[in-house]
Amino acid sequence: MTTADAEEMPGRGQYTDAARRERLEWLRGVTGVPLAALDEAGIPAQDLVGNIENYVSTVEVPVGLAGPLLFRGDAARGPVTVPLATTEGALVASTTRGATAVTRAGGVETRVIAQRMTRAPAFEFDGVGAAARFAGWVTGQHAELAEQAGAVSRHSRLVEVDPVQLGRVVHLRFVYETADAGGQNMTTAATWRACQWINDRLTLMPGMAPTWFAIEGNMSGDKKLTHMNAILGRGTRVTAECALDRATIRRVLKTTPEAIDRTYRIAVPAAQQAGMVGFDIDAANVIAAVYVATGQDVASVYESGGAVFGVERAGDGLRAFLLLPGLLVGTVGGGTGLPRQRACLEALGCAGDGGVRRFAEIVCGFALAVNLSTLAAVAGGQFADAHERLGRPRRVDWLTPADLDAPLLEPLLAKAMDEPELRVAEVAVRADAPQSGLLTEMTARGDRRKLAGVFPLRVGYTTPDQGVGHLDLVAKVKPLDEEVIIAAAKLASLSGGRLAELYTRWRHWTGFKDVHTREPALYRSGDPALTRVLPRVYGVHVDPAREAFVILMERLGPDVVLKDTADRPGLWRDEHVRAAIAGIARVHAAWLGREDELAARGWLGRVQSAERMAAMGELWAAMAEHAAAEHPHWITPDVLRRLRRVIDSAGEWWARLERLPRTLVHNDFNPRNIALRTPGLDLVAYDWELATLHVPQRDVAELLAHVLPADADESRVAALLELHRTSLAAAGAEPPDAASWREGYRLALWDFSITRLQLYLMTHTHRALPFLDHLVPTTLRLLELEDRRAADAG
Template sequence: MSEIVEPSTDLLRKLPYPSLPGRGQYTERARRDLLAWLRKTTSAPLRSLEQSTIDPCSLPGNVENFVGAVEIPVGLAGPLLFTGRNVEGMVTAPLATTEGALVASVARGAKAITLAGGVTSQVISQCMTRAPVFEFAGLSAAGEFARWIVTRKDELERRVAEVSAHSRLTLIDPVQLGRAVHVRFVYETADASGQNMTTAATWRACQWINDQLATMPGLAPVWFAIEANLSGDKKFTHLNMISGRGTRVVAECVLDRTTVRRVLKSTPEAVDRLYRHCVLAGQQAGMAGHDIDAANVIAAIFVATGQDIASVYESGTGLFAVDVSEGELRATLVLPSLVTGVVGGGTRLARQRDYLEVLGCGGEGHAARFAEIICGFALALNLSTMAAVAGGQFADAHERLGRGRRVNWLSRDDLGAPLLRPMLARALDAPGLEVTDVAWIEDASGSSLITELAARGDRRKTTGIFPARVAWRRDGDGGNGDHGHTDLVLKVKPLDQEVIIEAAKLASLCGGRVADLYPHWREWTGFKALHTRELSVYRTAEPALRAVLPRTYGVHEDAGREAYVIAMERLGPDVLLKDSADTPERWRPEDLAAAIRGIAPVHAAFLGRDDELRAWLDPVQSAERMTAMRELWAALLEHGASEHPELLDAAAAARLRRIVAEIPQWWRRLESMPRTLVHNDFNPRNIALRSADLSLVAYDWELATLHVPQRDLAELLAFVLPPDVGAARVAALLDLHREAVGKADGPEAWREGYRLALWDFAVTRLLLYVMVHGQRELPFLSRVLATTLRLIAIEDAVAGEPDAH
C-alpha cells in the first residue's frame, strides 16, 4: 500500500492562498460559481444545494460568500394565554428545531398554563452595552480619566445621536482595573437588539473622547480599543445578570392542582420537591442562576425569527423558581439578559419576518411584546420538563432499544438490485433475470400508524414504505430476451421492541395510572413479534389467504442486520377505496358487502387450525391475561374520558366502564368460541377493492392474530358505517358474513361472537387510539368511536341488557 505524503508546511506557505469566486457579489450567478468551486475543492456532489429559495440580493449585511441555505423545520407550540403588560390574549409560537419532543413539551406547558388562567409577563428594563478600554501611563491618570468621563455624559449623548436615532445613552460607568479604564456605555435601543448600532455609536463617542484627551496634559491614553470583554457580548457574565444587557423580562403563572395532575401528569408537591433538589445541585455544579431548559425555546424562536443566534449564550441564562401555596403551584422565570430585536439584522429576511408577524411582533414598537412572548414560552417549557422529570416521563421519553452489539443496519442503498433480483427471478419464473434499474417513486399515500410510531425512534435506521419502479430483462428461448418493469413496494419493518418502546413513551406522557401500568403490560398490547408475524403471513401457501394479499414478490429476513423486508405489488389506480379511513362516505353498500365476502374465505380456511396458527402468531391474548390487564384498560378509559370528553362523554364512559369491569366473564366465553386467523386491523387504512371485480386486497398484516372471525367484521363496520346506523342493516351484514364463512352455528351464536368481538375492539384497540390521539391527531377517531358505541348499543338492546346510562 502506497503511503500518502502530506505537503510540507514550507511548501504550503509557497502556494497561493485559495481565492473564493464571486466575493462581495450578491447574485445567483455568484452563488452558483461559489457552489461549483466548493464541489471542485471537496469532491462532494452537494445536490441539495443546487437550488436556493433565498434571493441573494436580499442578503447584503446578513452573510458573505452566500452558497445556500439550511432548512430547519418549524413547529407550532401553543397557543399560550398571556395577560402581560405588552401582550394579551392567545399566542402561538413558531419553534425552529430538529430536537424531537421539544415542540410537544412546550405545547404541553402552554396548555397547562392557559387552562390555569394564563401567564403574566412584563419587561422590567432594556439596555445594550459596549465597553471600550483606555490604557494610561499610570494609575493617577487612569483615576482622573474615570472621574472626568462621568461628567461628559451630555456631550457623549450628542455624539451618539449623530450616529443613531434609535440609541439613547443612559449611563456612563467607568471601571478602573489598574492603569486601564473600561467604560461601560449603556444604551436603550428601542426595537433593535442594538449590538451593531451601539458599536458604531460608541466608536463615534470614543473618537470625541480621544480628541478631547489629546489636548489635556497627562491624560492622553497610551492605547485604546473599542471592546475588551467587559460588555459580555455573546457570553454569560454575572455583571450582565445583575445589571442587564438586552431585555430583562419576567413571566409568572399559578397552576391549580387539577391542571398539574391532568395536563402535566404530576403534583405541585412533586414539582416543588424536585425544584429544591435542583437548586442545591445547581449550586454545587456552579450553575449561574437557576434554570431547566429555557435556552431550548430561546434558540428555537431565535432561529425562526432571524435573531443573532450566538446571543443565545447570554440570553439563555434564567432565574426559575417554583413554590407551593394552598395546593397551587406558582412558577416564575426571569430572563435577565435577553438580546432580541424586531427590526434590522436577520429580521429583514422574508420567512423570518413572516414568523415575527405570526407573533404580532413585525416592525417597530413590538420589542417588549417579543421579549414577553419568549419568556412566557420558556416558562412553559421549564414547567413541562420539570413535571416530566418529577413524574418519571423524562426518562421514558428518552428510552432507547438496548443492543449488545453494533448493528450493520439495512440502508436505503441496500434496497437495490442485489436484494430484488432473486425475488423477481423467482416470482417471474426467470432464473436468469437481471435488474437493470431501480427508480424510487414519490408517493403521498399515508403509511401505517405502526410505521409512523416506529419512525419516532432511531432515525439512523431505514424503515418504512418505499415504492419503486424496477426495470429488468430476462433471456428467452433461443437466446431471445425481453425486458419490462415492475412497480412494487418495499416494506421495511421495524423491530417489535422499537414500536413497543415508542408506544410506551406515549403512555408515559399520559401520566397517572396509565404511565404507571403501561410499562408492565406493554408486551401484551398487540405489538409483540410484529416484525416476524407479517413475514409469516406473506410466506403462506394457503390459497384463500393469497387471494386477498397483494401480489408478493418475496420477503427478505436477516436478523443479524435487523432487516425484515416484504416486496409486494404497488397498488395503483386499479384499486378503489385505498386509504379511505377518513372518507367512509365513499363506501357503497356493494363495496362493504364485497369486503365482507372477500375476508370470509380466509376466516373459513383457518377455522380450527389453532395450533398451526400459534406457531407463527404467538403471543396470543388469553382470558387470564386480559383479566389481569383490566386495571390498564380501566386506566386508559379514565384517561380518555378526562382528556377527551368530546370523544367519550359520561354516557359513553359508563357503557365502556361496564364492559371493562366484566372482562373476566365475557373474555372466557370469547376464548371458548371457534377461532381463526384474523387481520386484526381490518379497516380502510389497510384494505382496498380491485376495481375490475371488487375483489378484496388486504395488506399491513403485522397485527394478525388468533381470534373469532367476527373480530374483523366488528372493526370494518365501526370504520365504515355511519354513527346513526340502524339495527336492521347491522343484522343483515352479520348474516352476510356468517353465510360467507359457512359457519354451522346459528345466527344467535354468531351474533354473540360478534358482540364480544365488538367489545374487545372497543377496549383493546379504541382505547389505545384515544391514547395516541393526544399526541397525534387521528381524524377518523371521533366518528369511529361514535359508530362503535352505536353498534354496542344495538347489541345490548338485542341481548336485553339494561342501558349503560
C-alpha cells in the same frame, strides 16, 4: 485544503447568483463532494448584503407552531401562537403542553422591566493613578458622549457610562437603550464614535493619554453569560408569572403540585453546586427556536438563555415565575428583514418599530411554559420515557434508500417470476411521497438513518425471453417490534398519571410484540386462502443482522377501489361492505378449528388470554379514564361507566371467547388496510403485522365500526353478521349457530372497544386521527345495539 486553496475562493464580496455558483463549484473541487443538496440557493444572493459573506446556499430548519398561550401582559395580550424553528423532536409538543396548562389556569402575566445594551471599551494607562483620574473625569462627560453616540444611530440612546478600574486598565460600560433593535452592532458603532471623541480629548490633557485602547475589553459579556449582566442586565429584562391549579396540573401536566415542588426543591441546590448562573430547566430551547424562526442573532442564545426560574406552593396549586435578565431580541435590522423571518415576526404581531416589548414578553411567556412542562415531565417520570431509545450492543448496518436497488431486488424478482436470468436494469423511487402506516409513523422519531416505511418503486428489468419489462412495486420496510413498543410507550408516558405507569408494565402485551417478524412470515407462508386476498408478493427479504425486514409487493393500481379511505367511510356502500366480509370469511374459514396447527407455525407471536386480560384490567381502566378526561365529547360519564363494566368483567367474558371457535384474524381490518379489486370487488388485505388468533367476528366488528353510519340499525348489523357466518360455511367451515355467532360478535366488539379503540384515543391526544370522528360514535352505537339486545333478551 491548503492556505493557498483558501485564498483562491472566487467571487469574494460579490452578491450575485453567478458568484454563488462559482463558490459552490470551488467547494466541490476542494472537497471532492458532489454537494447536490446545495444547488438551490433558497434566498437570492442580492438580498443578503450585510447578512452573510461568501454565500453559497441555505439550510432549512422546519418551523412548527406551539400554543396558543393566553397572555395577560403589559405589551402582549390575548392568545398567541409562536413559530419554533427546530429539529428537536418533542420541543414543540412540550411547549404546547406547558402553554395549554398555563392557558387553562388563567394565562401568563408578563412585563418588560428594562431594556439595555452594553459595550465596554478598555483604556490602559501607564499607572493606576492616571487610570483613576481618567475614571473620575469620564463620569462628568455624559452629555458630550451621549451626543456623539446619538449622531450614529437614531435607535440608540446612551443612558449610562460606568467606569470599572482594574489596575492600570479602565473598562467603560456604555449602557444604551436601543428601542426595537437588538443593538449589538449599532452600539458598537456609537461607542466607537464616543471613544474617538474621548481619545481626542485625552491627547490634550497632560499625563492622561492612554497607552492602549480597544473597542471591547471583554467586560460587556457580548455572547457570553456573565453574573454582571444577570444582575445589571444586557438586552431586555423581562419576566413572566402564572398560577396553576391542582386540576390543571393533573389533567395537562400529568403530575401533582407536590411532585413538581419536590423536584424543584431538589434541583435548586444541585444547580448551585454545579455553578449554574441563575436557575433554569430549558428556557434556551424555546429562545433558540424563536431566534432561528424570527431572524435573531442565534449566538446570543448563550447569554439570553441565562434565566431565573422559580416555583412555590400556592394554596392547592403552584405559582411559577421566570426572569430573563438579558434577552437580546430585535424586531428591526439584521436577519429580521429576511422574508420568512419577517413573516414569523408579523404572525406574532411584532414586526418593525414598536414590536420589541411585545416580542420579549412572548418569548418569556413561552420559555416559562416549556420550563413548567419539562419540570413536570421529570417530576411525573415522563422525561426519561420521552427519550427512551432501543439499546443495541453493536453497531447496525441499517438499510438505506440506496439498498432498494438491484442487489436486493433482483433475486426476489427472479424467483417470484420464475426467470433465473432476470436482471434488474434500473430502480427509481417514484415521485409519490413515501407511504407509511400508523405503526411505522409512530417510530419516525427514531434514528432517521434507518430506512422504514412503504416506498413506491418503478423497476426496470430484462429477461432473455421477454426482453425489457417494468413493474410498479412497493417495498415495505418494517421497524422492529421494540421500536414500535417504545414509540407507543412514549405516547402513554406523555399521557401521564396511572396510564403512563401501567402502560410501562404491560406494554409488551398491547399487541405490538413480534410485528416485524409476523407479517414477513405470513407473506412467505404460501397459504392459498391468504394468497387469495394478499397483494401479489414478489418476495420477502429478511436480514436480522441489519434489522432488515422487507416485503416486496405489487403497487395497487387503478383497478383497486376504496384504498386508504379510513377518513371517508361514506364511500363504503353496502355491496362494498358485503364484499369485504365475504372476502375475509374465506381466510377465517381456512383456519377455523385449526388453532393448534396455527400456533405451531411459530410466527403468530404472543396470543392474548382471559387470565392476562383480567390482570390487564387496570391498564384498560386507566386508558378509558384518560380518554374520558381528554375526549369528554365522546367518552361521557355514561360511556365511561359502560366501558368500566366491560373492563371489570373481562376475565369472565374473555374465558367465553376462548371457548368459541377461533382462527387467524387480520386484527386491523379497516379501510386503512383493505381495498377491493374491480370488477369483481375482490378483497385485497394488507398490513397484517397485528394478525393474531381470535374469534373471526373480531375482524367484522372492527370493519363495521369503521364503515357503518353512526345511526346504524339492528337489521343491517344482523344481516352482515349472518352473511359472515354463511360465507364461512360456504367456504367449508362449520361455524356455530346464529345465536352463538352473535354472542361471539358481541364479545369481540367489547374487546375492540376496550383495547384498540382506547389505543387510538390515547394516540389522538398527541397526534390527530381524523377517522375517530366517525369510528368512536359508530362503535358506541354498536355497543348500544348489543346492550338493547341483551336487555330485550333478559
